Amino acid sequence: MRSREPIVTVDGPAGAGKTTAARELARRLGFRLLDTGAMYRAVALGIAGAGVDITDDAALRRYLAELRLELDGPRIRVNGRDVTDEIRTEEIGTLTSRLTTLRAVRDAVTPLQRRLAAAGGFVLEGRDTGSVVCPEAEVKFFLEASPAVRARRRHTELARAGAVTSLDAVRREIEARDERDRTRTVAPLVRPVEATVIDTTDLTPDEVVERMLETVELRRCCTPS
Numbered sequence: 001m002r003s004r005e006p007i008v009t010v011d012g013p014a015g016a017g018k019t020t021a022a023r024e025l026a027r028r029l030g031f032r033l034l035d036t037g038a039m040y041r042a043v044a045l046g047i048a049g050a051g052v053d054i055t056d057d058a059a060l061r062r063y064l065a066e067l068r069l070e071l072d073g074p075r076i077r078v079n080g081r082d083v084t085d086e087i088r089t090e091e092i093g094t095l096t097s098r099l100t101t102l103r104a105v106r107d108a109v110t111p112l113q114r115r116l117a118a119a120g121g122f123v124l125e126g127r128d129t130g131s132v133v134c135p136e137a138e139v140k141f142f143l144e145a146s147p148a149v150r151a152r153r154r155h156t157e158l159a160r161a162g163a164v165t166s167l168d169a170v171r172r173e174i175e176a177r178d179e180r181d182r183t184r185t186v187a188p189l190v191r192p193v194e195a196t197v198i199d200t201t202d203l204t205p206d207e208v209v210e211r212m213l214e215t216v217e218l219r220r221c222c223t224p225s
Contacts, residue, residue: 005121006138009130014174015150016143017200021208022125036126041087044096046078064108101184130192139216140195149201
């Protein structure tokens with residue numbers, strides 16, 4: 001029987017290069033990409049549109065119980081509507097950061113992520129994929145970079161999306177996001193002990209992916225079925 005492909009997780013703080021690296025790694029391996037952050041952003045967009053009070057746990061759970069979240073390659077749908085191009089705003093990012101601290105939201109989304117990844121051949125990208133979503137993943141990465149580089153990368157990303165904001169404002173937001181992510185009681189941002197750490201500060205995206213590929217290929221042939 002052919003062994004199944006491994007599950008690969010890619011975690012790290014904002015601006016560390018996770019999304020770019022995970023997307024290219026999945027492409028090079030022929031794996032599917034699971035952007036967990038996009039899933040939470042889609043949930044946030046749905047909640048905002050429905051006007052749900054996120055401080056009302058019962059109302060939040062009722063809404064989440066009826067929510068349909070679907071992935072179709074890089075596209076994501078909420079209740080049948082494609083929201084891929086609507087979830088990358090700063091407002092949704094801020095709401096997402098708050099929602100990911102709530103047990104009700106984690107209880108709804110984490111099981112879905114686990115079911116999707118269970119068959120193997122997935123690259124998961126996020127902040128807790130190796131520590132909470134798939135702690136049994138065969139290959140784990142944790143990407144990091146200097147705060148200055150992370151802020152510049154995020155500022156460039158926002159500018160390309162048409163968002164006008166200062167580099168200093170982006171730096172402050174990243175610092176605040178880091179603090180929230182690392183200190184939240186539910187699924188905090190941590191470096192999994194088994195993870196291969198890659199500092200991307202002085203590396204090109206291709207160099208990061210090459211390092212990741214070397215690690216994956218070492219373990220890919222011996223993943224149990």
